[in-house]
Amino acid sequence: MTAYWSIADTVRNIVSGEITATVLVETMLDRIGKLDDKLGAYLTIDKAGALGQAAAIDQKRKAGQPLGALVGVPISLKDNLVTKDLVTTAASKILDGWVPPYDATVVAKLRAAGAIILGKTNMDEFGMGSSTERSAYQPTKNPWDTARVPGGSSGGSAVAVAAGMCVGSLGTDTGGSIRQPAAFCGTVGLKPTYGRVSRWGVIAFASSLDQVGPITRTVADAAALLQVICGHDPRDATSLDTPVPSFREALGGDVKGLRIGIPAEYFGGDIDPQIRAAIERAVAALVERGADTVDINLPHTELALPAYYLVAPAEASSNLSRYDGIRYGKRVDATDLLEMYSKTRGAGFGPEVKRRIMLGTYALRSGYYDAYYRKAQQIRALIKKDFDKAFRFCDVVLTPTTPTAAFEIGAKATPFEMYLADIFTLSCNLAGLPGISVPCGLTDNNLPVGVQLLGKPLDEATLLRAGQVIESAVGLGDRRPPGAAS
Amino acid sequence: MALERKEVEEIALLARLHLEPDELERMQSELGAILEHFGALAQVDTTDVAPMTHAVPKDMQLRADEPQPSLSASEALAAAPKREGDLFVVPAIISGEP
Numbered sequence: 001m002t003a004y005w006s007i008a009d010t011v012r013n014i015v016s017g018e019i020t021a022t023v024l025v026e027t028m029l030d031r032i033g034k035l036d037d038k039l040g041a042y043l044t045i046d047k048a049g050a051l052g053q054a055a056a057i058d059q060k061r062k063a064g065q066p067l068g069a070l071v072g073v074p075i076s077l078k079d080n081l082v083t084k085d086l087v088t089t090a091a092s093k094i095l096d097g098w099v100p101p102y103d104a105t106v107v108a109k110l111r112a113a114g115a116i117i118l119g120k121t122n123m124d125e126f127g128m129g130s131s132t133e134r135s136a137y138q139p140t141k142n143p144w145d146t147a148r149v150p151g152g153s154s155g156g157s158a159v160a161v162a163a164g165m166c167v168g169s170l171g172t173d174t175g176g177s178i179r180q181p182a183a184f185c186g187t188v189g190l191k192p193t194y195g196r197v198s199r200w201g202v203i204a205f206a207s208s209l210d211q212v213g214p215i216t217r218t219v220a221d222a223a224a225l226l227q228v229i230c231g232h233d234p235r236d237a238t239s240l241d242t243p244v245p246s247f248r249e250a251l252g253g254d255v256k257g258l259r260i261g262i263p264a265e266y267f268g269g270d271i272d273p274q275i276r277a278a279i280e281r282a283v284a285a286l287v288e289r290g291a292d293t294v295d296i297n298l299p300h301t302e303l304a305l306p307a308y309y310l311v312a313p314a315e316a317s318s319n320l321s322r323y324d325g326i327r328y329g330k331r332v333d334a335t336d337l338l339e340m341y342s343k344t345r346g347a348g349f350g351p352e353v354k355r356r357i358m359l360g361t362y363a364l365r366s367g368y369y370d371a372y373y374r375k376a377q378q379i380r381a382l383i384k385k386d387f388d389k390a391f392r393f394c395d396v397v398l399t400p401t402t403p404t405a406a407f408e409i410g411a412k413a414t415p416f417e418m419y420l421a422d423i424f425t426l427s428c429n430l431a432g433l434p435g436i437s438v439p440c441g442l443t444d445n446n447l448p449v450g451v452q453l454l455g456k457p458l459d460e461a462t463l464l465r466a467g468q469v470i471e472s473a474v475g476l477g478d479r480r481p482p483g484a485a486s
Numbered sequence: 487m488a489l490e491r492k493e494v495e496e497i498a499l500l501a502r503l504h505l506e507p508d509e510l511e512r513m514q515s516e517l518g519a520i521l522e523h524f525g526a527l528a529q530v531d532t533t534d535v536a537p538m539t540h541a542v543p544k545d546m547q548l549r550a551d552e553p554q555p556s557l558s559a560s561e562a563l564a565a566a567p568k569r570e571g572d573l574f575v576v577p578a579i580i581s582g583e584p
Contacts, residue, residue, distance in 0.1 A: 101562070193542070306523055328565035361501040378530075379530060431541065
């Protein structure tokens, strides 16, 4: 069934002529038309653009020209990735209708590889949230249970992938925004090592934490997308000039002798018993195939949340100062400049974004900087040291991705309750490590559970290899979400 | 940690963020509640711990000082809320009697 083709299937079928890119894109657009009114994954569907890209690919194939690694693969992009001539809003009213004049580096790389962009996916405004409820435009429903959230902030991408409304997607992850929705929707989500993937053209939230990565249905698909988007970009000063290995070669390998670190701090009393059971099955699957478990400690884990919620809002308050009503985006007219700035921003930002700007401004304010921002950065150093030490005894760290399965829409009453949804994913960003969430079964309520693997810097390959072993042993296989039945 | 209303107003001014009275009130209680959870940080001894400012240790490099292709003026101005020719228009910055 075309809707659930893998990247490898899609490329093979396009190259062999089994299907034309045009027919494939028409089929996907048709499916989106049938499903997305109910699910709300897409903010913008680029019908004309996608069909144009498909026609160009069909032409190229006919002419016998070389085809890219992702030729004809229909993908979606989180709406904070800037796309030339295609509306990009970061799900914020302050960017309502904004048409960027350029492509983000990751977008240009995907286009060059022959991927077809179907549209832009919903998210929490500027990436600030864990449920996609904080989009200024629409809620997105979890296809496994439409009364529940898909997670966030890359919720639209996770739903589009889970429901077969694209083959793969790119999200961004500042504190868990790829891995947490991937877990809630039964998809694979990978946050690369900080610096692995260019941030040029990614609408900035917290620059020392943001990273772009794939959300896909399989580990092999994640490897295929990652392969294309990685690499040094001189336009991003934090981009690493490091060779990119072949991630495909990492797949299919065994895990014999792989040391799996199990951190006591992630297995406390707060985890849902069904999550715990599913994670234990994932561990058992690795052990059965020759991996060894090692008990480790990450003693500063509980400080990750307060450190993150100072560092990220502080950087956000600075990054979001660019929305001033002058060069692009919304503007509320006023008689003087100060009033124009503050009226524009007051009208353009949603409640969670305002909260984070306020929190960040508070933490950076003169007289408070040492007590909050600098202190949080010191804690960040301690968290990184915990991992450095742990990786002397293990090769990957294994944890649940989330303490619970997807929660109900409207369930998190206070901002802080929502912040707790990311409790297991924040440390990875603070330490700059790569992390992956892989499905490892369903709860009794038929909700997906994700297991998280964290790796040494630049060691995405080991995450993919171990992730694939988990996938084949306890993954979802051909089980599809009921909300994706058209 | 309780925040004074005046403090919230000051932060909003620093952030160039207009908040309606009901938003100010909500912000006061919500920020106070969030800051409560940050108390744990103060308990940690961080003497001699160098702050970690970036995830990957990397020296800032300067690129070669050579012109590169960039957006044309019309592309750069295409999304401006208000423009006149090749200029962004902003409210008067200097006011008062001549």
